[in-house]
Amino acid sequence: MYTQAMDTMGKDEAPKAIRSAEDARLQERFDARIDAGDFIEAKDWMPDHYRKTLVRQISQHAHSEIVGMLPEGNWISRAPTLKRKAILLAKVQDEGGHGLYLYAAAETLGTSRDQLFDALHTGKAKYSSIFNYPTLTWADMGTIGWLVDGAAIMNQVPICRCSYAPYARAMIRICREESFHQRQGFEALLTMMTHGTEAQKAMVQDAVNRWWWPSIMMFGPPDDESPNSAQSMRWGIKRVSNDELRQRFIDATVDQAKLLGVTLPDPDLKWNEARQSHDFGAIDWSEFKRVIAGDGPCNRERLAARVKAWDDGAWVREAATAHANKQTLKEAA
């Protein structure tokens, strides 16, 4: 799963004026490497602004994976069959793993895990708005896999070519694992639509109605309202624009919805022959801004659950550290 293009949501100060001739030379070499399509590694020189942008984007992405475990974790104990329960457990475990790959990538830029967690727990850091919506029925599990993970994959594949190599490597690993997430979701819905009762089919349609708009918001604000996008594109952190990714996702999803036998809740959604793409209705960006700012249906609940998990685990972390220190002292004696 993935954070939306929230890298555009930060308040960036303008890059500072270049200070010395040495800095200018380093900056020039850095720009040349970016232009040549080179990868930047952790120990390489990079502009402060590049580093800050990456720390923010990668950590938001990591937080999204971790918070993203909550809406689905909600259904593990209520999965309808043992098979679905095992699948859901594996998927939620994957999200945890993805969070860890990404935290590790962020840490290569000189931040610490404790700082990153602290930013999440104090509400300073953002995570994807999608996880602040509730998961009301079992059909939400399939729909999250199909739409939310589908949107995530669309977003994430271009980041496998991100100029910052530790991030790109984490993304390659994540993308390899992510495809199962979308397929299991679609298959779960297809099973309900093919073999389910009328009530179960209605449940699928209801879930799709609720998740469609938040899913297409995952790609972030429109291009003309993403002031930092151009810089991220220039640096090879971002490869494809928000609107372009959103269009690709919508075009891919329309046929999948037909196959499933559900409708997408947008009366303005129709094929445009001239554009060879689907037109779609206006997105309610006020809702998006509200949810990002902390006022979505589940923001408080999600954050409280993360903080509680962290606090409840404190004694385990302390005990493991105390044991390790004791062993070290014993060896030294």
Next chain:
Amino acid sequence: MTTTTQNEWPLWEVFVRSKAGLDHKHCGSLHAADSKLAIQMARDVYTRRQEGVSIWVVRSDQIVASDPGDKAMYFDPAEDKVYRHPTFYELPKSLDHM
């Protein structure tokens, strides 16, 4: 030997042998209190889909790396030594598999 106590678990680099006969390859890092936990967590984080048959972990602060600033000085001089590669030598067709 100095002993330090810390709050944040130290960082470990993880190397995984994907199957018998191949070498261990670096695949990422993680935080763990000690080596035993590091191995166990590496199993959970990096080998959920049979990606490995053996794991090495090493404390990140124990790794010594070449300086990226020395890259040109260290590695570029080999570029003009093409005679170190087999393709440098032109042999008769009948011997081309040598």
